[in-house]
Amino acid sequence: MTVAGLLDALASSEPTPGGGTAAAIAGAMGTSLLVMVTGLAKSRNNTDDEKAALARAREALLPMSGRLSTLADRDAESFNAVMAAYRQPKATDDEKAARSKAIQAALAGATTVPLDTLRACAEVLAQAPAVAQHGNRAAASDARVAVGLLRAAAAGAHANVAINLEGIKDEAFKTATAADAARLSSAADRDASAALQALD
Amino acid sequence: MTVAGLLDALASSEPTPGGGTAAAIAGAMGTSLLVMVTGLAKSRNNTDDEKAALARAREALLPMSGRLSTLADRDAESFNAVMAAYRQPKATDDEKAARSKAIQAALAGATTVPLDTLRACAEVLAQAPAVAQHGNRAAASDARVAVGLLRAAAAGAHANVAINLEGIKDEAFKTATAADAARLSSAADRDASAALQALD
Numbered sequence: 001m002t003v004a005g006l007l008d009a010l011a012s013s014e015p016t017p018g019g020g021t022a023a024a025i026a027g028a029m030g031t032s033l034l035v036m037v038t039g040l041a042k043s044r045n046n047t048d049d050e051k052a053a054l055a056r057a058r059e060a061l062l063p064m065s066g067r068l069s070t071l072a073d074r075d076a077e078s079f080n081a082v083m084a085a086y087r088q089p090k091a092t093d094d095e096k097a098a099r100s101k102a103i104q105a106a107l108a109g110a111t112t113v114p115l116d117t118l119r120a121c122a123e124v125l126a127q128a129p130a131v132a133q134h135g136n137r138a139a140a141s142d143a144r145v146a147v148g149l150l151r152a153a154a155a156g157a158h159a160n161v162a163i164n165l166e167g168i169k170d171e172a173f174k175t176a177t178a179a180d181a182a183r184l185s186s187a188a189d190r191d192a193s194a195a196l197q198a199l200d
Numbered sequence: 201m202t203v204a205g206l207l208d209a210l211a212s213s214e215p216t217p218g219g220g221t222a223a224a225i226a227g228a229m230g231t232s233l234l235v236m237v238t239g240l241a242k243s244r245n246n247t248d249d250e251k252a253a254l255a256r257a258r259e260a261l262l263p264m265s266g267r268l269s270t271l272a273d274r275d276a277e278s279f280n281a282v283m284a285a286y287r288q289p290k291a292t293d294d295e296k297a298a299r300s301k302a303i304q305a306a307l308a309g310a311t312t313v314p315l316d317t318l319r320a321c322a323e324v325l326a327q328a329p330a331v332a333q334h335g336n337r338a339a340a341s342d343a344r345v346a347v348g349l350l351r352a353a354a355a356g357a358h359a360n361v362a363i364n365l366e367g368i369k370d371e372a373f374k375t376a377t378a379a380d381a382a383r384l385s386s387a388a389d390r391d392a393s394a395a396l397q398a399l400d
Contacts, residue, residue: 002202003225007265010232013239019345022229025203026349029222032210039213065207072203141363145219145356149226152352156345163341 015083020075020114023156027121028068030149033142034128035061037135050134057127064124068153071117075160078110082164107167111177114160118181121154122188128195140199147195154188215283220275220314223356227321228268230349233342234328235261237335250334257327264324268353271317275360278313282306282364307367311377314360318381321354322388328395340399347395354388 001009006025009017038058043050085102089095128150132143161181165174201209206225209217238258243250285302289295328350332343361381365374 003206004269006203007228007232007269010229011235011239011265013236013241018236018339019233019342022233022349023345025229026226026352028207029210029225032207033219033222035211036213036218039211041213065211069204069207139218141356141359142219144359145223145352148352148355149222149349152226152345152348155348156341159341159344 016076016079017072018076018079019156020079020117020160021072023114023153023160024068024072024075024117024120026149026156027117027124027153028065028072030121030146030153031061031065031068031124033146033149034124034131035065037131037139037143037146040136040139042136042138043134044137045134053130053134057130060127061124061131064120068117068120068124071113071120075110075113075117078106078113082106082110103167104169107164108170108173111161111164111168114157114164115177115181115184118154118157118161118184118188121150121157122184122191125150125154125188125191125195128191129198132195132198144196144199147192147199151188151192154185154192158185216276216279217272218276218279219356220279220317220360221272223314223353223360224268224272224275224317224320226349226356227317227324227353228265228272230321230346230353231261231265231268231324233346233349234324234331235265237331237339237343237346240336240339242336242338243334244337245334253330253334257330260327261324261331264320268317268320268324271313271320274313275310275317278306278310282310303367304369307364308370308373311361311364311368314357314364315377315381315384318354318357318361318384318388321350321357322384322391325350325354325388325391325395328391329398332395332398344396344399347392347399351388351392354385354392358385 010022035058038054038061043054085099085106088099088102090099128147135143158181161177165177168174210222235258238254238261243254285306288299288302290299328347335343358381361377365377368374
């Protein structure tokens with residue numbers, strides 16, 4: 001999909017793609033910017049230790065932009081599945097039961113995708129303090145933009161987890177997922193703050 | 201450009217596109233999501249006043265996603281111009297003077313583009329409280345993602361204004377631009393907070 005096509009699709013009143021997709025793409029852009037910083041010829045002080053730390057961060061970061069892109073697509077698919085479940089027939093008791101089961105399964109999927117987006121953003125942000133500390137100062141504003149986008153992506157993914165959890169009846173799943181999301185958000189915020197501090 | 205191509209270009213160690221482009225695209229995605237909310241058949245309470253307020257916001261928002269996309273391209277171009285100026289010959293005094301003048305002109309351009317991005321994000325965020333207040337509650341998480349992306353885009357654009365201002369020698373331009381950026385950032389933060397409060 002082209003960038004212009006994505007922007008048009010987000011703006012259309014069709015239900016997908018929506019915020020979950022936009023959050024994942026923002027996270028992927030932030031990841032790509034961090035990858036860029038780890039690939040510059042010069043590190044902050046040009047020491048071997050610093051270059052080794054950036055190489056380790058780069059290795060961890062390289063698969064993550066693609067993973068977030070995939071999650072952007074899966075977010076739209078999972079929400080389409082929720083709407084398809086709601087459209088199932090509900091004339092008989094059997095149909096009602098089957099529809100309710102399908103809705104619950106689809107909502108669980110639509111919760112798991114943004115949770116995975118949040119997890120991916122948290123994993124990327126775990127590398128951000130090292131990138132901020134050791135990366136070339138000439139790219140400091142790129143690193144700052146990256147961290148801001150990843151923090152916004154994580155918060156956006158968390159909002160999508162929360163809204164889809166509202167419709168889920170399985171209390172154990174709700175509690176476990178909400179706790180997982182809260183833990184990942186805290187870690188993401190902590191790492192984002194540490195990275196921004198290293199850029200000041 | 202495709203989304204995958206943009207992500208690859210951001211990740212490459214080529215100097216452009218960089219954080220300024222990523223910030224503008226994030227702002228464009230946030231704008232598109234707000235446009236989507238204003239285009240839904242139902243508003244929050246389905247009153248005529250509410251629909252009129254959303255229609256006014258929609259009209260203000262419609263051109264802004266395209267403007268931010270254009271600024272994303274112009275950000276890369278303006279930074280390429282800075283690098284081209286630095287590569288000008290500097291063997292003679294005349295060449296040195298011409299190069300210095302070219303660098304200053306290019307840096308002013310590379311400052312004005314993210315300032316325009318920041319201004320566009322602030323203009324979009326000025327519509328966000330109305331969208332948050334009157335938009336369909338079913339799209340609350342989309343509006344929340346939009347505001348988060350626009351806030352991150354504004355902060356990222358501000359970081360790019362600041363880093364390019366550092367190299368500029370015209371003190372009057374520096375002071376005026378820094379003041380303009382600070383004012384726009386404050387307005388953006390205030391409107392983002394108001395919108396998020398209306399979504400709670």
